[in-house]
Amino acid sequence: MSVLYIAMPVALLISAIFVLAFVRQVNSGQLDDLETPPRRMLYDDSDLVVGNESRQRK
Amino acid sequence: LIDSVHAEQFCCTGCRAAWQLINACGLGVFYHMVDAAGDKRPGSLRTRGDRRFEEFDHVESLGRCAKGPNDLAKAQLRITGIHCSACVWLLEKLPTMVRGVVRAHVNWSKSTVTVVWHPEQVQLSSVAETLNRLGYSPSLYRDDRDDDHRALENRRQLIQIGIAAAAAGNNMLIATALYLGMFSHMSADIETLMRIASCVVGLVSFLGPGRVFLRGAVNAVRTWTPHMDLPIALALAIGTTVGFVNTVRGTGEIYFDSLSVLICLLLIGRWIQFRQQTRAADAVALLYKLTPRRARKLVNGKTVEVFADELIPDDLASIRPGDLIPADGTVIEGVSSVDESILTGESRAVQRQFGHSVAAGTMNVDGFLTIRVTAAASETRIHQVMKLVEEAGAKKPAIVLWANRIGGYFVLIVMGLSLITLLIWLQFDPSRATDRVVAVLVVSCPCALAMATPLAISVALGRLARHRILVKSGDVLQSMIDPGMIWLDKTGTLTSGKMRVQSWNGDKHWIPIVAEVERNFDHPIANALVEFANEVNPLLGAHPKDVHDIKLAAGGVVATAGVHRLLIGNRLLLESFGVVVGRDWLTLESRILRKHRSPIWIAIENEIAAVASLGDTIRLDSYALVRKLKRWGWKVGILSGDHNEVVESVARELEIEKFMGGLSPEQKLSFVNSSLQDGATVMVGDGVNDGAALAAATVGIAVDGGAEASLSAAPVYLARSGLTGICDLITVAIATKKALQLNFVVSITYNIFGVGLAMIGVLGPLFAAILMPLSSVTVIALSLNTARRSMDRCNPSYTQGNL
Numbered sequence: 001m002s003v004l005y006i007a008m009p010v011a012l013l014i015s016a017i018f019v020l021a022f023v024r025q026v027n028s029g030q031l032d033d034l035e036t037p038p039r040r041m042l043y044d045d046s047d048l049v050v051g052n053e054s055r056q057r058k
Numbered sequence: 059l060i061d062s063v064h065a066e067q068f069c070c071t072g073c074r075a076a077w078q079l080i081n082a083c084g085l086g087v088f089y090h091m092v093d094a095a096g097d098k099r100p101g102s103l104r105t106r107g108d109r110r111f112e113e114f115d116h117v118e119s120l121g122r123c124a125k126g127p128n129d130l131a132k133a134q135l136r137i138t139g140i141h142c143s144a145c146v147w148l149l150e151k152l153p154t155m156v157r158g159v160v161r162a163h164v165n166w167s168k169s170t171v172t173v174v175w176h177p178e179q180v181q182l183s184s185v186a187e188t189l190n191r192l193g194y195s196p197s198l199y200r201d202d203r204d205d206d207h208r209a210l211e212n213r214r215q216l217i218q219i220g221i222a223a224a225a226a227g228n229n230m231l232i233a234t235a236l237y238l239g240m241f242s243h244m245s246a247d248i249e250t251l252m253r254i255a256s257c258v259v260g261l262v263s264f265l266g267p268g269r270v271f272l273r274g275a276v277n278a279v280r281t282w283t284p285h286m287d288l289p290i291a292l293a294l295a296i297g298t299t300v301g302f303v304n305t306v307r308g309t310g311e312i313y314f315d316s317l318s319v320l321i322c323l324l325l326i327g328r329w330i331q332f333r334q335q336t337r338a339a340d341a342v343a344l345l346y347k348l349t350p351r352r353a354r355k356l357v358n359g360k361t362v363e364v365f366a367d368e369l370i371p372d373d374l375a376s377i378r379p380g381d382l383i384p385a386d387g388t389v390i391e392g393v394s395s396v397d398e399s400i401l402t403g404e405s406r407a408v409q410r411q412f413g414h415s416v417a418a419g420t421m422n423v424d425g426f427l428t429i430r431v432t433a434a435a436s437e438t439r440i441h442q443v444m445k446l447v448e449e450a451g452a453k454k455p456a457i458v459l460w461a462n463r464i465g466g467y468f469v470l471i472v473m474g475l476s477l478i479t480l481l482i483w484l485q486f487d488p489s490r491a492t493d494r495v496v497a498v499l500v501v502s503c504p505c506a507l508a509m510a511t512p513l514a515i516s517v518a519l520g521r522l523a524r525h526r527i528l529v530k531s532g533d534v535l536q537s538m539i540d541p542g543m544i545w546l547d548k549t550g551t552l553t554s555g556k557m558r559v560q561s562w563n564g565d566k567h568w569i570p571i572v573a574e575v576e577r578n579f580d581h582p583i584a585n586a587l588v589e590f591a592n593e594v595n596p597l598l599g600a601h602p603k604d605v606h607d608i609k610l611a612a613g614g615v616v617a618t619a620g621v622h623r624l625l626i627g628n629r630l631l632l633e634s635f636g637v638v639v640g641r642d643w644l645t646l647e648s649r650i651l652r653k654h655r656s657p658i659w660i661a662i663e664n665e666i667a668a669v670a671s672l673g674d675t676i677r678l679d680s681y682a683l684v685r686k687l688k689r690w691g692w693k694v695g696i697l698s699g700d701h702n703e704v705v706e707s708v709a710r711e712l713e714i715e716k717f718m719g720g721l722s723p724e725q726k727l728s729f730v731n732s733s734l735q736d737g738a739t740v741m742v743g744d745g746v747n748d749g750a751a752l753a754a755a756t757v758g759i760a761v762d763g764g765a766e767a768s769l770s771a772a773p774v775y776l777a778r779s780g781l782t783g784i785c786d787l788i789t790v791a792i793a794t795k796k797a798l799q800l801n802f803v804v805s806i807t808y809n810i811f812g813v814g815l816a817m818i819g820v821l822g823p824l825f826a827a828i829l830m831p832l833s834s835v836t837v838i839a840l841s842l843n844t845a846r847r848s849m850d851r852c853n854p855s856y857t858q859g860n861l
Contacts, residue, residue, distance in 0.1 A: 022220040026213045036166040039143035
């Protein structure tokens with residue numbers, strides 16, 4: 001079980017890294033607006049081109 | 059416009075212009091998206107062709123404009139008319155529509171679009187013009203530091219929650235290992251490692267995110283006010299200290315798992331509350347941001363551009379068509395229609411001429427106006443209303459405060475009980491004393507109580523929102539439980555607020571011809587007459603009548619129908635054209651007037667042909683609402699700005715005893731204030747017209763009207779037509795109260811048993827740790843469930859009541 005002496009600090013270190021990642025995410029403004037991005041991703045640019053062409057063919 | 063050759067049909071030229079623009083830019087697929095999004099509203103896109111946008115080019119002086127790299131300029135515009143996801147897509151395609159625009163970024167929740175453009179290639183005014191042609195009316199955003207401040211505060215809180223949640227999660231894992239270790243005989247050195255790890259994580263959580271509670275507690279002690287942070291901070295401090303000491307000593311309980319979870323949950327609760335307040339503040343700030351920054355002041359006959367805030371009373375300001383009015387004032391020159399929808403929610407523009415007063419923030423639509431300023435900057439009506447709303451918004455939801463306070467005392471009692479437990483067990487069996495104390499502390503964790511109250515409220519608010527009743531703060535629910543005084547506005551609330559032809563006395567033959575004339579005007583009376591004609595004969599529009607020379611005259615309209623002169627209007631019009639009103643007609647007129655309706659005369663040459671009686675109609679659901687409110691024990695009254703006689707007839711019709719007519723908004727406010735002294739007062743009205751009264755009342759309910767203006771003034775906005783929402787609101791409030799009481803009873807019972815058992819030693823720390831989350835789950839499930847079943851009981855009786 002002595003492996004825990006290494007595993008434990010490593011685990012805590014990894015969680016610290018993720019917390020830091022989260023902090024950076026927040027500070028870069030990614031979580032400021034939670035309502036527009038889910039709508040923006042509904043329409044992919046490549047899909048649009050296809051949609052446009054199929055319309056013209058009609 | 060209806061053209062059978064093309065597949066596309068349009069309701070108006072505005073829609074067609076928008077369609078042509080979108081298609082010309084190769085973005086026609088937008089319409090497929092709109093269909094796919096299931097939103098049937100693109101037809102409501104409005105364009106105002108003649109709006110001017112020159113002021114957009116002064117954006118550099120407006121503050122919110124940053125010079126980016128490569129000489130790019132950036133500005134934030136507020137957009138009205140974003141309905142669906144497809145709108146987001148279309149707006150962000152601006153770079154393909156306007157050359158020189160580099161990027162457009164939509165923020166849905168704030169209804170803004172951030173535009174980045176090359177100043178050499180394109181002016182912001184042409185960007186704004188394109189937006190306007192698309193039907194998204196743009197306005198400039200005023201510089202507002204509060205906005206950035208709130209965004210930063212939001213980020214700060216999110217980071218704190220992130221750290222606290224990570225600490226809580228890790229500590230739970232470590233705690234699980236420790237508990238399991240009790241059974242599997244964990245070796246002592248590993249146990250020590252675990253405890254040290256738990257201690258480190260716990261200290262991070264306590265000294266990082268947990269500091270905010272310590273700060274609150276210190277402030278509470280300094281000012282000698284009981285505060286929820288005080289017992290929490292005490293519990294955190296004692297728990298951490300004892301836990302730390304025990305970690306160092308190597309024996310005894312450490313409490314870091316419970317403490318980390320507590321910190322995390324409390325922070326989440328706070329953040330939710332903060333978000334709600336931000337939303338409310340946003341709506342208010344909106345009004346401020348829409349008042350113009352610049353004004354054109356008249357000095358010795360010349361116009362000078364000044365900042366709107368620099369205007370002082372008695373200054374003269376000139377307002378071009380399409381401009382926003384910079385200050386409150388009186389018109390001294392010019393005639394124009396003014397769109398006051400931001401203030402009143404009335405979508406039709408109102409005619410303003412010499413002597414009329416105009417309000418800051420409203421839009422001058424079609425003529426030049428010169429006004430004498432009566433109030434500017436922070437003295438304007440729009441600012442006064444905002445101030446009231448801001449004051450109201452600063453208060454915290456009382457029900458949450460109450461739960462916090464109870465939670466606080468609860469913690470104090472628990473601390474006391476654990477102290478007693480400690481003292482008693484130290485005398486009988488010192489070796490088991492810590493065990494008992496920990497069991498008491500763990501089993502009585504007040505998280506269930508602390509979380510259940512905000513949760514029950516947010517469930518209720520969510521449920522109401524789905525029924526298109528928007529509630530800004532949880533306080534409303536509590537105030538609506540016990541019956542009090544409810545004041546209803548008349549026009550637009552109890553009545554439909556629309557003129558309708560109630561009866562037509564005379565020759566029916568003239569109805570279509572009158573309609574043909576009135577079709578040319580956009581006025582409540584004209585619309586009522588046209589609508590009436592359509593009701594009488596829907597096929598009317600198909601056979602155009604021979605009318606020409608249509609002219610406005612004082613009090614009505616003059617036209618030539620065939621060869622005859624046709625007069626439509628009030629008595630003044632008839633008299634000015636020398637038409638004699640006979641005795642029979644006079645008795646008819648007095649009968650119409652007694653019913654508090656307006657007579658509109660139709661005269662051919664010098665003979666009266668007919669008289670139409672026009673009036674406002676009472677909404678069907680008003681009857682049922684009043685009856686229902688009375689049955690529930692509410693006192694009902696009417697406060698109206700309309701003539702006293704009209705109000706009286708409506709009150710009699712609805713069997714309401716208390717009514718006051720002819721009131722100014724300020725008088726309404728003082729009425730609400732005086733009835734506030736007798737207890738809870740609910741005010742129901744429309745938009746900012748009743749804004750001050752709505753804000754002052756215990757609960758203000760805005761009906762229909764402009765959503766933005768209404769929501770900023772009142773904590774409740776009924777976004778659906780009709781008044782059944784008020785009934786739903788009361789039902790949900792009562793159900794939520796029941797849910798809260800049930801939660802309270804459940805958690806108190808659980809805690810009394812749990813603490814009791816833990817104190818006498820039946821319940822060990824391990825079982826306590828299992829029971830604790832179970833109680834939270836029970837309470838949360840209860841609040842979710844009760845709120846869900848409360849609403850639909852209300853409506854069936856309504857339909858019975860009025861049809």
